[in-house]
Amino acid sequence: MLNLIVPFYLEYVLAFGCKIPEFETTYLICQMLENGDHSTKEGIIKMVRLAYSVQGKGKWRKRTLEEVIDIIEETALSNSLKVKKPRTRTKKISK
Numbered sequence: 001m002l003n004l005i006v007p008f009y010l011e012y013v014l015a016f017g018c019k020i021p022e023f024e025t026t027y028l029i030c031q032m033l034e035n036g037d038h039s040t041k042e043g044i045i046k047m048v049r050l051a052y053s054v055q056g057k058g059k060w061r062k063r064t065l066e067e068v069i070d071i072i073e074e075t076a077l078s079n080s081l082k083v084k085k086p087r088t089r090t091k092k093i094s095k
Contacts, residue, residue, distance in 0.1 A: 002030050002031070002034055005026065005030055006027060009023045009027070021054075022054050025051070025053065025054055028050060029050055029051060032046070032047055033047075041072060041076040044072055045069055045072055048068050049065065052065045
């Protein structure tokens with residue numbers, strides 16, 4: 001992901017100085033994704049907060065930041081109550 005987004009921003013977007021804060025936020029979120037931070041509730045919430053901090057403030061967003069965080073909290077709680085079944089891998093038979 002970083003190999004696609006960062007070069008695009010460097011070439012096309014940073015020419016416009018007003019986009020630098022958005023680029024920095026996007027880059028930070030991409031780094032967090034690469035590091036696997038999205039696999040924890042705290043990481044997802046941090047990434048959502050960063051996304052909601054972008055300059056446009058998401059005028060067209062359907063949900064407020066608080067609503068999104070509540071959904072993440074509820075989902076994390078319901079997932080923690082479920083019994084996780086071990087994954088079984090099926091072996092492909094080559095012809």
